Amino acid sequence: MSQRPPAKDWATDFDHLDPRWVNDPFPIWDEMRKQCPIAHTNRFMGVYFPSRYADVRAVAYDTEHFSSRRIIVRETPPPRIPAPPITSDPPEHRPARMVLLPPFTPDAMRKLEPRARALANELIDKFAQRGTADAAVEYAQEIPVRLIAHMLGLPESDGDLYRKWIKMVLEDGITDVSIAVQASTEMQHYFMRYVQERTEKPGDDLVSYLINVKPNGQPLTSENVIGSLRLLLIAGIDTTWSGIGSCIWHLAKHPEDRRRLAAEPKLMPTAIEEFLRAYAPVTMAREVVKETEINGCTFKPGEMVLLSFPAANRDPEMFPDADKVIIDRKENRHAAFGLGIHRCVGSNLARLEMTVAVEELLKRIPEFSLAGEVTWSEGTVRGPRRLPIKF
Amino acid sequence: MAATGKLKVRVDPDKCQGHNRCKALAPELFELDEYGNAREKGDGTVPAGLEEKAYLAKSNCPEFAVEIIET
Numbered sequence: 001m002s003q004r005p006p007a008k009d010w011a012t013d014f015d016h017l018d019p020r021w022v023n024d025p026f027p028i029w030d031e032m033r034k035q036c037p038i039a040h041t042n043r044f045m046g047v048y049f050p051s052r053y054a055d056v057r058a059v060a061y062d063t064e065h066f067s068s069r070r071i072i073v074r075e076t077p078p079p080r081i082p083a084p085p086i087t088s089d090p091p092e093h094r095p096a097r098m099v100l101l102p103p104f105t106p107d108a109m110r111k112l113e114p115r116a117r118a119l120a121n122e123l124i125d126k127f128a129q130r131g132t133a134d135a136a137v138e139y140a141q142e143i144p145v146r147l148i149a150h151m152l153g154l155p156e157s158d159g160d161l162y163r164k165w166i167k168m169v170l171e172d173g174i175t176d177v178s179i180a181v182q183a184s185t186e187m188q189h190y191f192m193r194y195v196q197e198r199t200e201k202p203g204d205d206l207v208s209y210l211i212n213v214k215p216n217g218q219p220l221t222s223e224n225v226i227g228s229l230r231l232l233l234i235a236g237i238d239t240t241w242s243g244i245g246s247c248i249w250h251l252a253k254h255p256e257d258r259r260r261l262a263a264e265p266k267l268m269p270t271a272i273e274e275f276l277r278a279y280a281p282v283t284m285a286r287e288v289v290k291e292t293e294i295n296g297c298t299f300k301p302g303e304m305v306l307l308s309f310p311a312a313n314r315d316p317e318m319f320p321d322a323d324k325v326i327i328d329r330k331e332n333r334h335a336a337f338g339l340g341i342h343r344c345v346g347s348n349l350a351r352l353e354m355t356v357a358v359e360e361l362l363k364r365i366p367e368f369s370l371a372g373e374v375t376w377s378e379g380t381v382r383g384p385r386r387l388p389i390k391f
Numbered sequence: 392m393a394a395t396g397k398l399k400v401r402v403d404p405d406k407c408q409g410h411n412r413c414k415a416l417a418p419e420l421f422e423l424d425e426y427g428n429a430r431e432k433g434d435g436t437v438p439a440g441l442e443e444k445a446y447l448a449k450s451n452c453p454e455f456a457v458e459i460i461e462t
Contacts, residue, residue: 101426106411269415273451331450339453343408348427 011036022378029311038297046303056312060339066286073285083231109348120360136387140244148236153205240350242383244357246279252370271327277334278325280310309335398437399460402429406456413448
C-alpha cells in the first residue's frame with residue numbers, strides 16, 4: 001500500500017493507512033483533539049474520526065444513527081459479511097449476544113488458565129536458550145491462536161490458516177474487498193466441516209455449544225452458527241496478539257516497569273488495564289444511517305465513522321497524564337473493549353491471555369530489551385507484528 | 392474519599408455491559424450472573440473496611456454503571 005498518496009492534512013484528509021499513522025498515531029490524535037476533534041476524510045468514500053473520549057462514547061452509544069452493519073472502513077463498500085452480534089443492531093443484537101456471553105464469563109475463562117500457562121511455557125521453551133526471539137511472531141501471536149482453537153475444538157495446528165484469513169479480512173481486504181470475501185468463503189467451508197462433524201458427535205467445545213444452544217427454544221440457524229464462529233476466530237486472535245505484543249514492547253523499553261512488576265506481582269491486574277488503555281489494539285467503525293450532529297459536526301448518512309477506542313483512551317480530559325503509562329493507575333475507565341452494547345464478548349479471555357503471557361514471560365525471562373526494528377499492523381487492529389528482543 | 396456514614400453500592404442493570412471491572416476489583420461487593428453482567432451482593436451494603444474498594448469499583452466502570460449511595 002506504499003502507493004497511497006500521503007495524507008495532506010489530518011483534519012480534512014486523514015488516512016489511517018498512512019505510514020506515519022501506522023507507526024505512531026498518538027501525536028496525530030493529540031493534534032486532532034486540539035485542532036479538530038471530529039476530523040473527516042474523503043478517502044474511503046467518506047469517514048469521520050472523533051478523537052475525544054466523549055465523542056467516541058456518544059457514537060458508540062447511539063445505535064439509532066450509527067449502525068454496526070459495517071464495522072470496517074474499506075476502499076469500496078463490501079458485500080455484507082454478517083458476523084452476529086458484532087455486525088448486528090438492536091433489536092437483533094441482543095439475542096445473538098446473549099448466546100455468546102455464557103462461554104466467556106470469568107468463571108469459564110478460569111478453566112482455560114492451566115492450558116494457557118502450559119502453552120506460554122511451551123512457546124518460551126523454544127527460544128529461552130537462544131538469547132533472542134521475535135516476541136510478536138514466536139510468542140504473542142501463538143497464544144491467542146491456540147487458545148481460541150482449543151476453545152472452539154479446532155486443531156491448534158491450523159494457526160497459520162487462521163492468521164492468513166485474518167490478514168485477508170482485516171488488512172489486505174481494506175483496499176481489495178474481493179480478498180475479504182474470498183477469506184470469508186474459505187472460512188465458511190472450513191467451519192462447515194466441523195459443524196457437520198460436531199452435529200453428529202458433539203464435544204465439550206464452542207462449535208458444539210453453538211450447534212446445540214437454544215436461546216428461545218429454537219436452535220441457531222446454520223448461517224448464524226457459521227457467522228458467530230467467523231467472528232470468534234477473527235476477533236479472538238490478532239486483537240489479543242496485538243495486546244500481548246504491546247505489553248512486551250512496553251516492558252522491553254521500560255525496565256523500571258518490568259522490574260516493578262516482577263517485584264510486585266499483585267500489581268499485574270492494574271498494569272494490564274493500563275496497557276489496555278494506553279495500547280488499546282482495536283478500532284471499530286460504524287456506518288452513519290441517519291443524519292445527526294455530535295459536538296457541532298454533522299454526520300452524513302452513507303459515510304463511515306472510525307470508532308477509535310485507542311484515541312479515546314489517550315484523551316487527557318478523561319485520563320490525567322493520558323500519554324504516560326502509569327502501571328498503578330487507580331482510576332481507569334478505559335474503552336479498550338468498547339463502550340455500550342458491543343462491549344467485546346471476549347474481554348475476559350483477552351485479559352487472561354495477556355496476564356498469563358506477561359507473567360510467564362517475566363518469570364522465565366525477567367530481563368529483556370528490544371533488538372531491532374519493530375513493525376506495526378495497520379488498519380482495524382494495532383499491534384507489533386515484528387518484535388525482536390534479546391535477553 | 393473517606394466516608395463517614397454507611398455506604399451502599401448498586402449496579403445499574405441498564406448500564407452494565409459486563410466489563411467485570413467491579414467484580415475484579417471488589418469481589419466482596421459484586422457478583423455476576425450467568426451472562427457475566429454484574430449486580431451488587433445482597434442489598435449492596437459495604438462492610439466496614441471495604442469503602443475504598445467500593446470507590447475503586449465505581450471509578451473503574453467504563454459504563455458508569457456503579458453507583459455509591461451514602462446513607
